[in-house]
Amino acid sequence: MSETTPRLLRVLAGETLERPPVWFMRQAGRSLPEYWALRERAGDFIAFCFNPELAAEATLQPVRRFPMDAAIVFADILLIPLALGQKVWFEAGEGPRLGALPPLGALQDAIEGSTAKLANIGETLSRVRAELEPERALIGFAGAPWTVATYMLEGRGSQREAARTYAYQHPAELDALLDVLVESTARYLIMQVRAGAQALQLFESWAENLAEDVFERIVVGPHRRIVEKVRAAGIDAPFIGFPRGAGALVENYAAAVPVQAVALDTQASAAMGRRIQAGGQAVQGALDNLLLRAGGPALDARVEALLEQWGGGPYIFNLGHGVIPDTPIDHIAQVVARVTGKPTKALAA
Numbered sequence: 001m002s003e004t005t006p007r008l009l010r011v012l013a014g015e016t017l018e019r020p021p022v023w024f025m026r027q028a029g030r031s032l033p034e035y036w037a038l039r040e041r042a043g044d045f046i047a048f049c050f051n052p053e054l055a056a057e058a059t060l061q062p063v064r065r066f067p068m069d070a071a072i073v074f075a076d077i078l079l080i081p082l083a084l085g086q087k088v089w090f091e092a093g094e095g096p097r098l099g100a101l102p103p104l105g106a107l108q109d110a111i112e113g114s115t116a117k118l119a120n121i122g123e124t125l126s127r128v129r130a131e132l133e134p135e136r137a138l139i140g141f142a143g144a145p146w147t148v149a150t151y152m153l154e155g156r157g158s159q160r161e162a163a164r165t166y167a168y169q170h171p172a173e174l175d176a177l178l179d180v181l182v183e184s185t186a187r188y189l190i191m192q193v194r195a196g197a198q199a200l201q202l203f204e205s206w207a208e209n210l211a212e213d214v215f216e217r218i219v220v221g222p223h224r225r226i227v228e229k230v231r232a233a234g235i236d237a238p239f240i241g242f243p244r245g246a247g248a249l250v251e252n253y254a255a256a257v258p259v260q261a262v263a264l265d266t267q268a269s270a271a272m273g274r275r276i277q278a279g280g281q282a283v284q285g286a287l288d289n290l291l292l293r294a295g296g297p298a299l300d301a302r303v304e305a306l307l308e309q310w311g312g313g314p315y316i317f318n319l320g321h322g323v324i325p326d327t328p329i330d331h332i333a334q335v336v337a338r339v340t341g342k343p344t345k346a347l348a349a
Contacts, residue, residue, distance in 0.1 A: 006137035008070045011282050011314045012199060012238035012260040020307070020315040021069035022339040023139070024332070026322030027062040028074040031329065034061050045090040046082070049075050050120045056127035063136060066333060067342040070137040070199070071128060073192070075121050077143025077203055080184055081152050083114040098155045104173070107180045115187045122195035129196030139240075140197030142188055144204035145181035145222040149174065160206050167214060174218065182222050186229035193230075193237045201240040201263070202226065208245025215249050216256075223257045231258075240284055244321065248272075254281055266320030270309035277313030284316035292319065292335065293327040303338055 007021035029035050038058055042048035049055060058074035078096055082088040084107050087099030102110075129138050150163040167174050189200050207219050227239055242263035243253045254262045254276045262276050264285035273283040287306060291299050306317065317339045323332070333344040 004135065006069065006135055006198070008137040008139075008316065009198060009238065011316055012240070014260075014280065014282070014314055016312065016314050019339060019341065020311060020317045021137075022317040022336055023068045023070040023072065024062075024319050024323050025072075027066075027068065027332075028059050028072060029323070030325035031323050031327045031332065032061055032065065045076075046088065049079060052120050052123040052127055055121075055124040056131070059124065059128045060131060063132070065329070066336045066344050067340045068136070068336060069340070070139050071132055072139040072141060072201070073121065073125050073128065073197065075124070075141070077141075077148060077205070078151055079118055079121065080114070080143065080148055080181065080188060083117040083188075084110045084180065084184060086152060095157050096151060098151055100155075101152055104176055104180070107177070111180060111184050111187070114184045115191050118188055118191065121188075122191050125192055125195040125197050137198045138196055139199050139201055140189060140192030140195075140237075141201040141203060142185045142192075144202045144219070144242075145178045145185060145226075146207070146218045147203065147205045148181055148185075149177050149218075150206055152177070160209075164209065164214075167218060171217075178218060178222050182225045182229070186226045186233075189226070189230055190233045190235055193235050197237060199238050199240065200230075201242060202259075204241070204243045204246075206245065207243040207249075208247070210246070210249070212249060212252070215246065216252070219243055219246070220253055220256045223253070223259070227258050240316075242284075251275065254279060261314070261316060263318065264320065268320070270305075273310050273315075274313065277310065277315070282314035282316060283310055284318045286320040287318070287335070289319045289321045289324050289327070292331055293324050295328060295331040295334070299331065299335065300338070303335055307339070 042054050055074045063071045078088050085102050150160045153163045238260035240261040241259035244265045261282035266288045268286045
C-alpha cells in the first residue's frame with residue numbers, strides 16, 4: 001500500500017508500522033463539551049442519530065480535537081431493531097429501552113426494507129468522508145447479532161441472564177432471530193461501505209459468560225456469516241471483530257472468523273495478542289477505559305507497555321471498551337499525543 005493510505009488501513013492489510021494508528025471506541029460523543037452542545041440541539045437521541053448534519057458533526061468533533069488516525073460514524077447499535085419494527089427509545093440517565101419483540105414473521109418480512117430505513121446513516125458517512133482528510137480512515141460499524149438480540153429480548157441493558165437462559169431454552173427461536181439479524185446487519189454494512197466507510201467493526205459487547213459451544217453458535221457463526229455475506233456483495237473493506245469479554249475464547253474467534261483484526265478487551269494478555277498477530281491478524285486495544293479516566297503515572301506506564309508488547313506486529317492502539325463520559329479531556333490528549341507524537345488541540349475551547 002502507498003504511504004498516503006490511512007495508517008489504519010495499512011495495519012488492517014497486515015503491515016507493522018513504526019507507530020500504531022490510534023482511535024478510541026466512543027470517541028465521538030459523551031466526553032466532549034462540544035458534543036453536549038450539539039446534543040442539546042438534537043433533542044431526542046434517536047433523532048440525533050438520524051440527523052446527518054448533526055451526526056456528521058459529532059463524528060468529526062474528536063478528530064478536530066485530537067490527532068486520531070480514524071473517525072467512527074456517530075450512530076448506535078440499536079438502530080437495526082428500530083429498522084426491523086421494534087420500538088426503541090432512550091431514557092435520560094438510564095439508557096436504551098425497547099418495546100415488545102415483534103413476531104418472527106414480522107421481523108423476517110421487515111428485512112427487505114430495513115436498510116432503506118437506515119439511509120440517513122449512509123448520508124452521515126458520505127458527509128464525513130467528504131470532509132475528513134484522506135490520511136484518516138472512516139469506520140462504519142454495527143452491533144453484532146447476539147448483543148443486539150439480548151436487547152431485543154430483554155428490552156433494556158442488563159446482566160443478560162434472561163437472554164442467556166432463552167438461548168438454552170429456545171435455541172431454534174434464538175437461531176431464527178440471529179438469522180434475521182445476520183441478514184439485516186450484512187445489508188446495513190454493505191450500505192455503509194458504499195456510502196464511504198473504509199473499514200467496519202462488529203461490536204459484540206456482551207460475549208462474556210458463554211460456554212464454548214454456545215459461543216461458537218451465537219457469536220462465531222453469525223460473525224462469520226456476516227463477513228461472508230458482505231464479501232459476496234463484492235465489498236472488500238476490512239473487518240475488526242470485537243468479542244468483548246470472551247476471555248480465552250477470543251483465540252477461537254480469531255481462528256474461525258475471517259476478520260482482519262481482533263479487538264481485545266482489558267483482560268487480554270500480551271501473549272494472546274502476539275499469538276493472534278502471528279496467525280496473520282492485527283490486534284486492537286486494550287487500554288482500560290477506567291485507567292484513561294484515572295490518569296497519572298499508571299496511565300503512562302500502561303500505554304508504554306501496550307506499545308512495547310504489540311508494537312512488533314500489526315497493532316491498532318485503542319481502549320478495551322468505550323470512553324467513559326467523565327474522562328478528562330487532557331488524559332485523552334496525553335495518550336493520543338504519546339502514541340502519535342503529534343501535538344493536540346485537545347484543550348481548546
